[in-house]
Amino acid sequence: xxxxxxxxxxxxxxxxxxxxxxxxxxxxxxxxxxxxxxxxxxxxxxxxxxxxxxxxxxxxxxxxxxxxxxxxxxxxxxxxxxxxxxxxxxxxxxxxxxxxxxxxxxxxxxxxxxxxxxxxxxxxxxxxxxxxxxxxxxxxxxxxxxxxxxxxxxxxxxxxxxxxxxxxxxxxxxxxxxxxxxxxxxxxxxxxxxxxxxxxxxxxxxxxxxxxxxxxxxxxxxxxxxxxxxxxxxxxxxxxxxxxxxxxxxxxxxxxx
Numbered sequence: 001x002x003x004x005x006x007x008x009x010x011x012x013x014x015x016x017x018x019x020x021x022x023x024x025x026x027x028x029x030x031x032x033x034x035x036x037x038x039x040x041x042x043x044x045x046x047x048x049x050x051x052x053x054x055x056x057x058x059x060x061x062x063x064x065x066x067x068x069x070x071x072x073x074x075x076x077x078x079x080x081x082x083x084x085x086x087x088x089x090x091x092x093x094x095x096x097x098x099x100x101x102x103x104x105x106x107x108x109x110x111x112x113x114x115x116x117x118x119x120x121x122x123x124x125x126x127x128x129x130x131x132x133x134x135x136x137x138x139x140x141x142x143x144x145x146x147x148x149x150x151x152x153x154x155x156x157x158x159x160x161x162x163x164x165x166x167x168x169x170x171x172x173x174x175x176x177x178x179x180x181x182x183x184x185x186x187x188x189x190x191x192x193x194x195x196x197x198x199x200x201x202x203x204x205x206x207x208x209x210x211x212x213x214x215x216x217x218x219x220x221x222x223x224x225x226x227x228x229x230x231x232x233x234x235x236x237x238x239x240x241x242x243x244x245x246x247x248x249x250x251x252x253x254x255x256x257x
Contacts, residue, residue, distance in 0.1 A: 026123020052223035057092030064174025067162025
């Protein structure tokens with residue numbers, strides 16, 4: 001049986017294998033930043049390389065250090081054109097403040113909300129179907145044919161700040177704190193070993209991200225960022241197997257990216 005710890009950790013990073021599938025009496029859709037090529041039109045046009053070029057609220061997502069270069073309030077709402085599950089793909093707002101100017105620093109604050117993963121599946125998928133790889137990650141212990149409904153959401157609320165010297169904005173630093181909320185609701189799961197039903201899976205985490213940027217010239221900039229620094233996901237799961245109710249709690253460490 002695959003452990004729930006491995007399932008949650010892998011589900012957040014390994015969802016790119018399948019994004020949409022339909023068949024007779026069954027559907028499978030997965031959306032969110034973890035399965036998207038990029039967040040924001042400009043980063044998408046640049047192949048997802050927003051770590052050094054983001055110059056709008058999408059900097060909250062790519063590199064909080066770039067917030068220091070935003071000297072006016074900004075608001076951004078984006079939506080994937082073919083999205084079926086979420087009304088938006090990214091919501092972000094930035095606000096420059098003068099709190100640190102007496103110390104010789106520019107400060108810009110940012111807030112963003114975005115789904116890391118939102119997946120929905122209905123119908124039956126055999127163990128040989130590629131969709132079952134995803135389903136087994138979200139439902140540890142599932143074997144054989146999956147036949148039912150699953151709705152899984154992982155939403156991130158990010159609070160970020162970027163600072164740079166007032167004398168020169170060539171160098172900037174940034175930090176962000178994420179509140180990660182995961183919820184999975186399922187019903188009607190059938191496995192070879194009998195009736196398996198996962199009533200709910202809930203997981204929560206607080207994550208820290210950091211970034212830095214240095215502009216050598218108008219054409220050359222170096223930037224780095226790190227997400228999910230030393231982050232642990234605390235999960236609880238309630239299952240019913242052959243009429244027996246079981247509860248379990250696990251802690252999964254998210255890989256730093």
